[in-house]
Amino acid sequence: MAAMSSNTSNKGSFKHDLFAQFARVGKALSNGNRLELLEFLAQGERGVDELARVSGLSVANxxxxxxxxxxxxxxxxxxxxxxxxxxxxxxxxITLLGALRGVAERHVADVERLVNSYLTVKDDLEPIPRDELLGRVKHDLVTVLDVRPPEEYAAGHVPGAVNVPLDKLEQYLLALDPQQEIVAYCRGPHCVLAFDAVARLREKGLKARRMQDGFPEWKQAGLPVEEGE
Amino acid sequence: MAAMSSNTSNKGSFKHDLFAQFARVGKALSNGNRLELLEFLAQGERGVDELARVSGLSVANxxxxxxxxxxxxxxxxxxxxxxxxxxxxxxxxITLLGALRGVAERHVADVERLVNSYLTVKDDLEPIPRDELLGRVKHDLVTVLDVRPPEEYAAGHVPGAVNVPLDKLEQYLLALDPQQEIVAYCRGPHCVLAFDAVARLREKGLKARRMQDGFPEWKQAGLPVEEGE
DNA sequence: CTTCTATTCAAATGATTTATTGAATAATTG
DNA sequence: CAATTATTCAATAAATCATTTGAATAGAAG
Incomplete structure (x- = not known):
């Protein structure tokens, strides 16, 4: 694509070309739709049609x-x-995506405002760390909720997690013990599904929190993964 | 700037806004000039005029x-x-920039081609790891060359390093012991100055290598830093 | 207070990008 | 072999971005 410096003495052009290559990666990260696709792909392999469905874009796009x-x-x-x-x-x-999220979280004021406006009481929604969760799951102290679509759940999930997509949350609610603490997770630290689930559960008076990060991070951290229905 | 979802039931809009915020960080990384400015800033605080000079852009730009x-x-x-x-x-x-470089290095074929075309013999130019270098510097086994401009050198450099900007390299060459190994570094893993210096030194028959990464990474790794002339 | 300097703002232009559309490709199925 | 399906390519208009230019701002020095 971009012309490459043809001789080694042309330092300026080499430098320029090199940064242009780095910028190409940055450019790929410069569009919200692409970031969403990447977050989705962080869970594992996916077909084009699936990706189109989840992102709400046309297949061609x-x-x-x-x-x-x-x-x-x-x-x-x-x-x-x-x-x-x-x-x-x-x-x-995945590391790159995490770094990007981290910087955006820490430094972009608008992100904080956005998250705060979405979650009425932020402190109550403090995420629970992964390792802490694992211990509690083993002792059956918490119900872990996987709010992702069934296909994603089947491809891999936190051991013992129950798959309850958001649209079925209302029904599932009734069967829950109000004393039992609930921890919800989905795709990544900013996946809306988990935010939303926790917000709804808390509305009903249940003790609910988000899991720190999401499934891709869980998997990358080398923690145990369960597969299938 | 972007309209914010006003109620919590509008999931799509919230999700969209959130990814748009992340994309804003990505967008900032999508231009070669900005990446160059960031690499330069990774060394420390800089004024606008300095940044303009080093990047070759107009001050307004x-x-x-x-x-x-x-x-x-x-x-x-x-x-x-x-x-x-x-x-x-x-x-x-800095972490984000490193992750970006890492991905670009590992995955973008063009970067490799570019680097290879610039360095005739790649294997001979394998970089030396930072910690290995520190040990050898202490025992005076290597000469460490800082090929950055004097201002950057003064702002902080690897202990014991000699500041020899590229244009003075030729003169300095003559005073060197041909047996002594030389390690050159500059701003970052892809700073052209170090590549160039090593290439020139090797032309003269000297034993020269690049340091792994550059000064910003050295500093971030918590290794000792010397300041002043 | 006036002049000077470093930086930022604002407007204009040319170049990219995005999303849409419809056609083209390539592998499967009947 | 024709029909079907999933995906990609190509062309378009609307939107956004990069760079340049010249003017505006804000602080420092005389």
């Missing part, structure tokens, strides 16, 4: 964004029969 | 880019008298 992510070296694709499956090109991409 | 970086929460500014000084907003920005 999704495909274009995926192309850009591939050119930036962030995702890889694999063709199996009719379908093309995409996945992150490595764990360092 | 530099100011605009700095504005964008500030809006994304990546840099902070401080006014002292006539001048305005910019700095990174936190160490997590």
């Amino acid at each position: 999704t495909s274009q964004h995926l192309q850009q992510l591939r050119q930036a070296g962030l995702v890889l694709s694999r063709k199996d029969g009719l379908k093309v499956y995409y996945r992150l090109s490595g764990d360092d991409v | 530099t100011s605009q880019h700095l504005q964008q970086l500030r809006q994304a929460g990546l840099v902070l500014s401080r006014k002292d008298g006539l001048k305005v000084y910019y700095r990174l907003s936190g160490d997590d920005v």
Whole structure:
């Protein structure tokens, strides 16, 4: 694409080209839709149609964004029969996404405002650390709620977690012990589903918190993972 | 700026806004000039004029880019008298930059091609790890070369390093012991100055290598730093 | 108070990007 | 082999971005 410096004595051009390459990765991260696709892919391999459905984009549009992510070296694709499956090109991409979120969280005032406006009482919603959760799950002290769609749940989830997509939350609510603490998680530290679930549960007077981060981080931390229905 | 979802039931909009905020950080990283400014700022506080000089941009243009970086929460500014000084907003920005470089290095084929085309013999230029270097410096086994401009050197450098800007390299060469190994470093893992210095030294038959990463990483790793002339 | 300097703002232009649409490709199925 | 399906390519208009230019601001020095 960009012309490459043809001789080694042209330092300025080399420098320019090099930063341009880095910028290409940055450019891939400069669009909300692509970030959403990446967060989704952080859970594992996905087909184009799935990605289009979850992101609310057209298939063609999704495909274009995926192309850009591939050119930036962030995702890889694999063709199996009719379908093309995409996945992150490595764990360092998860690291990169985490770093991006971290900076945005800590420094972008608007993010805080957004989160605060969404969650009426922030302190009550302090996330629970992963390792602390694992201990409590073993002793059956908490109910862990996986609010992601069934397909994602099947691909891997926190051991003992119950899969309750948001639209079925109301029904499930009735069956819960009001004393039992509930911990909800979904895709990543900022996945809206978990925020939303906790907010709704608390409305009903239940003790609910978010899990720190989400499933991709859980998996990357090397904690146990359960698969299947 | 962007309209905020006013009620909690509007999930799509909240999600969209949230990713848009993350994308703003990504957008700040999507331009080569801004990345260069960030790399430069990773060494410490700098004035607008300095930044403009080193990046080769006009002052007005530099100011605009700095504005964008500030809006994304990546840099902070401080006014002292006539001048305005910019700095990174936190160490997590260095982490982010490192993650970005890492992904770009590992996955973008063009970067590798670029680096390879610049360095004729790649294997001979394998960088030396930081901790290994520290030990050897203490025993005077290597000469450490800081090829950055004098101002940057004065702001902080690896203990025992000699400041030899590239344009004075030729003169300095003659005074060197051909048996002594030389390790060169500059701003970051991809700073061209160090590549260039090593390439030139090797041309003259000297044993030269790059230091792993650059000074910002050295500093962040908590290794000792020397200041002044 | 006036002049000078460093920086920022504002407007304009040319270049990219995004999302949409419809056509093209490639592998499966009947 | 034709029909079907999933995906990608190509072309478009609307939106956004990068850079340049010249003017405006704010503090320092005379």
